Amino acid sequence: MAQRPPSDIARETLKQLAVRRLPPTPENYQALYDEIAGHRSPAPFPEGPLRHILRIIPGQTPAQKRLLDQFEAAVALHDWSALQNVLVGYAKLGLHPQEISVAEPPAPAGPTTLAVVLPNELAEQIARMVEYTLPALDSEDVRVHMLGEQLVQFLRQPQPPVSTAQLMLANFSYRLSFATEDQAAIRSTLLELLHMVFENIAALSADDQWLSGQAEALMAATAQTLSLRRLDDVRLRLKDVIFKQTEAKGRMVEAQEQMKELLAIFIDRLAALSRSSGNYQEQIERCADLLGKATTLHQITPVLKEVMAATRAMALDSRVAHGELSDLRQRTEEKQAEMARLQQELDRVSAQARHDPLTGSLNRKGLDEVMERELARARRQGTPLCLALLDVDNFKQINDRLGHDIGDAALVHLADVVREIMRPQDMLGRYGGEEFVLVLPDTSLPQGVEAMQRLQRELSTRFFMQGPEKVLITFSAGVAEIELDETSTEALRRADQGMYLAKRSGKNRVMAA
Numbered sequence: 001m002a003q004r005p006p007s008d009i010a011r012e013t014l015k016q017l018a019v020r021r022l023p024p025t026p027e028n029y030q031a032l033y034d035e036i037a038g039h040r041s042p043a044p045f046p047e048g049p050l051r052h053i054l055r056i057i058p059g060q061t062p063a064q065k066r067l068l069d070q071f072e073a074a075v076a077l078h079d080w081s082a083l084q085n086v087l088v089g090y091a092k093l094g095l096h097p098q099e100i101s102v103a104e105p106p107a108p109a110g111p112t113t114l115a116v117v118l119p120n121e122l123a124e125q126i127a128r129m130v131e132y133t134l135p136a137l138d139s140e141d142v143r144v145h146m147l148g149e150q151l152v153q154f155l156r157q158p159q160p161p162v163s164t165a166q167l168m169l170a171n172f173s174y175r176l177s178f179a180t181e182d183q184a185a186i187r188s189t190l191l192e193l194l195h196m197v198f199e200n201i202a203a204l205s206a207d208d209q210w211l212s213g214q215a216e217a218l219m220a221a222t223a224q225t226l227s228l229r230r231l232d233d234v235r236l237r238l239k240d241v242i243f244k245q246t247e248a249k250g251r252m253v254e255a256q257e258q259m260k261e262l263l264a265i266f267i268d269r270l271a272a273l274s275r276s277s278g279n280y281q282e283q284i285e286r287c288a289d290l291l292g293k294a295t296t297l298h299q300i301t302p303v304l305k306e307v308m309a310a311t312r313a314m315a316l317d318s319r320v321a322h323g324e325l326s327d328l329r330q331r332t333e334e335k336q337a338e339m340a341r342l343q344q345e346l347d348r349v350s351a352q353a354r355h356d357p358l359t360g361s362l363n364r365k366g367l368d369e370v371m372e373r374e375l376a377r378a379r380r381q382g383t384p385l386c387l388a389l390l391d392v393d394n395f396k397q398i399n400d401r402l403g404h405d406i407g408d409a410a411l412v413h414l415a416d417v418v419r420e421i422m423r424p425q426d427m428l429g430r431y432g433g434e435e436f437v438l439v440l441p442d443t444s445l446p447q448g449v450e451a452m453q454r455l456q457r458e459l460s461t462r463f464f465m466q467g468p469e470k471v472l473i474t475f476s477a478g479v480a481e482i483e484l485d486e487t488s489t490e491a492l493r494r495a496d497q498g499m500y501l502a503k504r505s506g507k508n509r510v511m512a513a
């Protein structure tokens, strides 16, 4: 079919616009034109959007500037293949950093291909930061891990170009923002769940003061944002709760068993009693019958004898049964009284619990009280008071290698050595999982540091034996002397910082804070 000249098609298009009463917009004109011409016109060149891109792509280095000029020319000429070359040029800037010389700040215009590269030290710092971040993210988020690993790999190449690093960092941090949002949501949902569990424990144990007290403490701990220390606290308390619940359940099962036994004996006795009274009834009826028929004293005498014997046997049986039953009742009452006493005792001791059940050292509550008491005394008497915070070194390894129970035993060993080595007036409290606080009255900072170092030396000579294996337990510690205007919490925070420094400086050492 012969092609119609464009002027013809244009005329026809205008006519059709009028005939079809279409608004004369460029889109309607284009669509009608295509219809009449019988083909689709090529899409217009996107000059506007491309000029927008032109304004934002980097053009600092001479190489970038050169490519920018080429980009502008390609847009002006509507030249797709020139544009393609420019894009390939940009990609190469990032792909071959070794061909690009360092230029920071950018060198004056020149013919060589130059790009700004990241100083190696900075690149390494960023790489490490990304590396440290990755384990904290959800391992199921494959994309963020992949982007992170690519970024780390790229940053560890010699002289990574800033522009590529910037792009990769932007991609990674975009993805990271979702991942961290997810993490925050997971944490708060977990906290809510924990909170619900604790609420449930509290509701179930409303009549047990100790349990509901512990459950309240757990609820308070989970009402705040999470920190490792708080989690440790929650874990320890939960351990206590589980222990107490298991113990209480065991006692209940035992009591139930005893009650069942008593009831079984009781039923046996009742059955025996009704059996013997049934026999008695029969005997008496038979005797009454014989008596009715008897006409002589001779005939009556054996009947009377039988009645007497049956009555005596019945009375004896009743006495025995009565004796046994009152014995049973007494034993039941004693059991009940003992259980009530045990429960009261347990509640009383638990309510006042100041000690950690594992190591026998003070618990947080006991420690707080002791610190306040010693602080008041030190202020009254004008004597120095030191707080030392010690954390067992590499304790996770002990747990992982020897098991949690042996880990527990190691903590008990440490507490025993502390009690043996330190002065009687020094007090030991368990602050968290493998963290302990020592309250050292009448002790200046140098003396406190000296005392803790002595403890370290002694601990290294008293091995924690595991069969034939000698397990060496060491710790890092920070020591703070409480200042005049300071609270014990503030001093403890300083000691914590000292301990942290001791860990950072290689562990098994004591730092004054």
Ligand SMILES: Nc1nc2c(ncn2[C@@H]2O[C@H](COP(=O)(O)OP(=O)(O)OP(=O)(O)O)[C@@H](O)[C@H]2O)c(=O)[nH]1
Pocket (backbone or CB within 6 Å): 391, 392, 393, 394, 395, 396, 397, 399, 403, 404, 405, 406, 407, 408, 411, 432, 433, 434, 503, 507
């Ligand atoms: N067996 C036992 N382990 C506990 C107890 N409380 C805390 N832990 C464990 O102690 C370990 C502490 O590990 P980290 O905080 O990594 O410390 P670490 O291994 O001592 O390392 P550093 O402190 O850096 O020397 C964790 O594995 C806890 O599970 C406890 O009561 N018994």
